[in-house]
Amino acid sequence: MMAVYFLSLRQLRGRWRIIALIGLLALPMVPAIVAVLASDKPTAEDLDNALLMAALASAILPIVVLTLATPAFGNELEDKTLSNLTLTPQPRWQLMAAKLAAAVTIALPLVAASSFVSVLVAFNGAELDGAAQAALAAALGFSIGVLVYAALFVWLGLVSQRALGIGLFYVFVWEGLFGTFVDGLKYLSIRSYSLSIVDAVDSSRFDDTSQSVIAIEAAVVGAIVVFGVFTFLTIRRLRTMDVP
Amino acid sequence: MSAGGSPPPASAVISVDGVSKWFGSIVAVSEVSFDIHPGITGLLGPNGAGKTTLQRMKTGLAKVSQGEIRVFDEDPRDNPDLYARIGIMVEHEASYDFLSGRAFVELAARLRQVDNASKAAQNAIEQVNLLDAADRPVRGYSRGMRQRIRLAATLVHEPELLILDEPLNGADPRQRVEFQELLLRLAEEGRTILISSHILEEVEVLASRVLLVVNGKLAAEGDFHAIRRALDDRPYHVRIACDRPRALAATLIGLDAVDSVQLDGDNDTLIVLSSNVGALQAALPRSAAEISVRLTGVQPLDDSLESVFGYLVER
Numbered sequence: 001m002m003a004v005y006f007l008s009l010r011q012l013r014g015r016w017r018i019i020a021l022i023g024l025l026a027l028p029m030v031p032a033i034v035a036v037l038a039s040d041k042p043t044a045e046d047l048d049n050a051l052l053m054a055a056l057a058s059a060i061l062p063i064v065v066l067t068l069a070t071p072a073f074g075n076e077l078e079d080k081t082l083s084n085l086t087l088t089p090q091p092r093w094q095l096m097a098a099k100l101a102a103a104v105t106i107a108l109p110l111v112a113a114s115s116f117v118s119v120l121v122a123f124n125g126a127e128l129d130g131a132a133q134a135a136l137a138a139a140l141g142f143s144i145g146v147l148v149y150a151a152l153f154v155w156l157g158l159v160s161q162r163a164l165g166i167g168l169f170y171v172f173v174w175e176g177l178f179g180t181f182v183d184g185l186k187y188l189s190i191r192s193y194s195l196s197i198v199d200a201v202d203s204s205r206f207d208d209t210s211q212s213v214i215a216i217e218a219a220v221v222g223a224i225v226v227f228g229v230f231t232f233l234t235i236r237r238l239r240t241m242d243v244p
Numbered sequence: 245m246s247a248g249g250s251p252p253p254a255s256a257v258i259s260v261d262g263v264s265k266w267f268g269s270i271v272a273v274s275e276v277s278f279d280i281h282p283g284i285t286g287l288l289g290p291n292g293a294g295k296t297t298l299q300r301m302k303t304g305l306a307k308v309s310q311g312e313i314r315v316f317d318e319d320p321r322d323n324p325d326l327y328a329r330i331g332i333m334v335e336h337e338a339s340y341d342f343l344s345g346r347a348f349v350e351l352a353a354r355l356r357q358v359d360n361a362s363k364a365a366q367n368a369i370e371q372v373n374l375l376d377a378a379d380r381p382v383r384g385y386s387r388g389m390r391q392r393i394r395l396a397a398t399l400v401h402e403p404e405l406l407i408l409d410e411p412l413n414g415a416d417p418r419q420r421v422e423f424q425e426l427l428l429r430l431a432e433e434g435r436t437i438l439i440s441s442h443i444l445e446e447v448e449v450l451a452s453r454v455l456l457v458v459n460g461k462l463a464a465e466g467d468f469h470a471i472r473r474a475l476d477d478r479p480y481h482v483r484i485a486c487d488r489p490r491a492l493a494a495t496l497i498g499l500d501a502v503d504s505v506q507l508d509g510d511n512d513t514l515i516v517l518s519s520n521v522g523a524l525q526a527a528l529p530r531s532a533a534e535i536s537v538r539l540t541g542v543q544p545l546d547d548s549l550e551s552v553f554g555y556l557v558e559r
């Protein structure tokens with residue numbers, strides 16, 4: 001398993017991919033710097049809406065994970081190298097675990113650091129109380145989001161050659177529109193699970209926002225179910241697919 | 245009979261029983277049955293005959309649509325443990341280009357849970373004679389070197405069964421000889437080797453037993469030399485262009501090497517059917533010179549592989 005894990009880390013840490021991701025991860029610093037420099041300081045509600053809900057939860061988190069998780073198996077299929085892994089005695093669950101772990105190893109620290117630093121700078125810049133608590137909540141909530149999104153996108157990369165396009169459509173249409181504005185569908189939204197965990201760690205978040213978050217119990221169960229279902233589907237696919 | 249000289253055991257290493265594979269309405273393999281025993285067996289057929297599909301089903305990479313395949317008396321599909329006993333070299337030449345040759349073979353050893361991966365990789369690379377280039381990235385390798393490093397990765401866990409799909413693609417003549425010597429040595433050690441190819445001469449040196457696949461069906465099976473003898477008896481069509489085809493036809497029809505002559509008046513050519521092309525080759529210039537006919541072109545018409553395999557199937 002470790003051999004596949006280290007191989008996958010090398011595959012995923014391509015120079016251009018990492019440069020693009022660092023650029024993307026720096027974007028949340030824009031509202032943070034605005035908060036520092038503005039004479040008319042943003043409120044907690046402004047930062048919850050613009051930084052936590054819009055920039056981090058709706059865009060940065062899913063896109064960063066999408067960029068790292070779909071190629072985990074997707075590149076192997078495109079390069080026709082997957083048979084190098086499947087024609088070995090490695091159990092299929094270990095292949096899945098190694099690929100998932102590699103994607104998470106790169107994505108999680110990047111997303112957690114970007115969330116923590118941007119929220120800390122923004123709340124301090126806006127001269128609001130509880131900046132450290134908000135930053136910690138964001139880092140933790142979005143780290144859980146990394147795990148769940150990674151399970152989904154690793155599977156997507158294995159089942160479709162157009163995983164990136166389908167993933168972007170899913171992020172913007174399902175998560176960005178339906179999962180945000182249709183109350184019932186929030187229970188089927190990874191974005192909602194992440195925001196609920198942020199709210200559970202820092203209860204003063206999202207008090208005045210127009211969008212409500214789902215209960216933490218529902219978010220935890222939802223996150224575990226989605227993670228479990230997609231890891232199972234990935235293992236099943238590896239066992240039953242015709243490998244090119 | 246196997247190349248290793250040992251008698252076939254009662255139980256086949258690979259057993260293919262009534263296997264078919266179709267993709268939608270296209271039938272790639274149809275009702276194929278055969279057994280593979282220790283030694284070297286060649287799987288022959290023209291491009292598109294279904295060899296790779298058969299190889300992929302035997303390795304568990306592709307699902308059979310109908311029938312059954314057993315490898316070491318087990319189903320190869322969704323059976324990872326079986327790969328500890330099998331070395332498989334697939335047709336496409338994909339490898340991890342950013343790794344060095346040595347790292348690629350070591351990775352293969354680790355994935356197959358070989359105890360001392362570094363030592364096993366060193367041995368395997370030595371077997372394919374690629375030690376000099378082992379520490380260079382695979383992306384800089386020639387096609388022949390890629391094939392050799394892939395073969396080293398296939399051998400690294402010393403498998404009992406080798407399934408090799410077109411392994412000599414891209415190899416130069418010297419590499420071919422080395423590769424053939426290596427496979428013969430492995431067969432003598434008692435391993436079972438199944439090698440697919442669309443080049444008759446490639447398999448002739450290695451395999452005493454061949455399976456001939458044409459259009460997804462098993463067209464012939466058995467001793468290679470019997471097939472080779474059938475090829476030697478095969479009549480060939482030769483197109484001859486000259487300035488006076490009628491005069492040349494009248495002369496050629498009297499030669500022992502010529503079975504029939506057909507005039508093609510529109511193009512000033514004649515088509516000769518010969519069972520002894522060597523004799524025809526020797527006699528043609530002399531016969532033309534004797535009657536002052538000027539030859540402008542000689543073209544064999546039956547040299548394509550499809551034609552060769554088609555002839556064998558008809559017999």
